[in-house]
Amino acid sequence: MQKKLYFCSKFYSTMAKILIIDDERSIRNTMQEILSFEGYEVDTASNGEQGLARTQTSHYDLIFSDVKMDGLDGMEFLEQVQVNCPIIMISGHGSISMAVDCLKRGAWDFVEKPLDLNHLLQLTKHALERQSLHETIQKQNAEIKAIKTQVAARHQMIGHSAAMEKIRDLIGKVAPSDARVLISGENGTGKEVAARLLHEQSHRAKEPLVEVNCAAIPSELIESELFGHMKGSFTGAVKDHAGKFEQANNGTLFLDEIGDLSLAAQAKVLRVLQENEVSRVGSDKVIHVNVRILAATNKNLLQEIEKGTFREDLYHRLNVIPIVIPPLRDRREDIPELIDYFNQIICAEQGCKKKTFSEEAIALLQAYEWRGNIRELRNIVERLIILSDDCITADDVTFLQ
Numbered sequence: 001m002q003k004k005l006y007f008c009s010k011f012y013s014t015m016a017k018i019l020i021i022d023d024e025r026s027i028r029n030t031m032q033e034i035l036s037f038e039g040y041e042v043d044t045a046s047n048g049e050q051g052l053a054r055t056q057t058s059h060y061d062l063i064f065s066d067v068k069m070d071g072l073d074g075m076e077f078l079e080q081v082q083v084n085c086p087i088i089m090i091s092g093h094g095s096i097s098m099a100v101d102c103l104k105r106g107a108w109d110f111v112e113k114p115l116d117l118n119h120l121l122q123l124t125k126h127a128l129e130r131q132s133l134h135e136t137i138q139k140q141n142a143e144i145k146a147i148k149t150q151v152a153a154r155h156q157m158i159g160h161s162a163a164m165e166k167i168r169d170l171i172g173k174v175a176p177s178d179a180r181v182l183i184s185g186e187n188g189t190g191k192e193v194a195a196r197l198l199h200e201q202s203h204r205a206k207e208p209l210v211e212v213n214c215a216a217i218p219s220e221l222i223e224s225e226l227f228g229h230m231k232g233s234f235t236g237a238v239k240d241h242a243g244k245f246e247q248a249n250n251g252t253l254f255l256d257e258i259g260d261l262s263l264a265a266q267a268k269v270l271r272v273l274q275e276n277e278v279s280r281v282g283s284d285k286v287i288h289v290n291v292r293i294l295a296a297t298n299k300n301l302l303q304e305i306e307k308g309t310f311r312e313d314l315y316h317r318l319n320v321i322p323i324v325i326p327p328l329r330d331r332r333e334d335i336p337e338l339i340d341y342f343n344q345i346i347c348a349e350q351g352c353k354k355k356t357f358s359e360e361a362i363a364l365l366q367a368y369e370w371r372g373n374i375r376e377l378r379n380i381v382e383r384l385i386i387l388s389d390d391c392i393t394a395d396d397v398t399f400l401q
Contacts (some may be wrong), residue, residue, distance in 0.1 A: 043058065
């Protein structure tokens with residue numbers, strides 16, 4: 001076989017490491033020469049025992065193994081080896097049943113001798129691409145898992161006061177249903193956390209949770225954001241856009257700060273809740289949606305109804321299950337647990353050792369009014385961690401306040 005047969009694959013040269021196990025010296029040497037020329041790092045072994053020993057001390061991206069060898073043969077090697085890379089079996093006495101048996105035992109592919117060098121190089125390239133893709137997917141899955149863990153850690157309901165245990169119990173009862181929930185409470189009390197728990201404990205947990213901050217979207221854009229729009233329906237609508245109701249189909253839509261929604265938008269939200277249908281801005285087409293609605297507000301909606309800024313019929317549609325999150329000053333017994341939780345999270349973010357809070361410092365923090373509730377507490381704890389020594393004392397707390 002002339003080298004001109006495999007010059008063309010030089011483009012795919014790589015530092016991948018390959019192990020060749022074969023009891024025929026000529027086969028080992030030929031494969032090693034060809035693959036080394038292509039830029040691969042190649043080790044060889046003359047039998048299964050030697051090959052197994054090499055895999056225990058070195059990492060390989062690809063392994064070629066003969067089937068018929070004295071001592072530990074290729075089949076036994078397949079059963080005993082513990083590697084996370086493709087293994088290609090080669091044999092001079094191949095059969096369909098042997099190939100099937102190899103694949104059942106975990107081989108990636110099976111080739112017969114005499115080896116076609118072009119096929120060998122293509123097989124090597126494809127196997128290494130498959131391994132690279134597999135490792136990339138594993139890495140991405142690990143990153144996704146880590147992100148989900150971080151998100152979950154940031155959205156825990158911390159505290160075991162009687163008030164919080166009551167809310168946990170209520171969430172546990174309500175979450176499995178599709179009942180609409182209205183979550184109320186001051187800013188920073190944890191309304192979003194309650195909404196996430198309701199979604200995560202529901203049968204829609206694997207479907208999307210779509211969040212909309214009604215106070216952050218200009219009134220002229222809220223309809224487009226909620227219901228979507230068609231290309232050309234208004235200036236700036238350069239393409240079709242699915243609204244939040246469509247994005248949350250089969251999942252959960254969390255309407256945060258619902259009390260800031262305009263009356264015009266309220267009327268359209270009410271229609272969607274009644275009909276389970278939306279129409280994009282600029283379209284007459286009706287789109288059916290299956291969405292569970294969770295809403296939250298820091299306002300007293302009954303007072304807003306009296307003032308004429310919130311629709312009473314929408315209020316009753318949303319307020320099937322009311323959940324009221326108490327302010328931090330009404331559950332001061334949870335503050336030490338919250339401090340410990342934020343201490344751990346923030347120190348991990350800052351890459352520093354977890355700080356210690358003295359009993360006097362914790363007592364002072366418990367006595368504080370916390371008008372910004374849990375959000376303000378987190379900010380104070382972060383400031384103390386950054387500005388104080390390893391042990392945070394009452395003097396540190398007094399200085400900050």
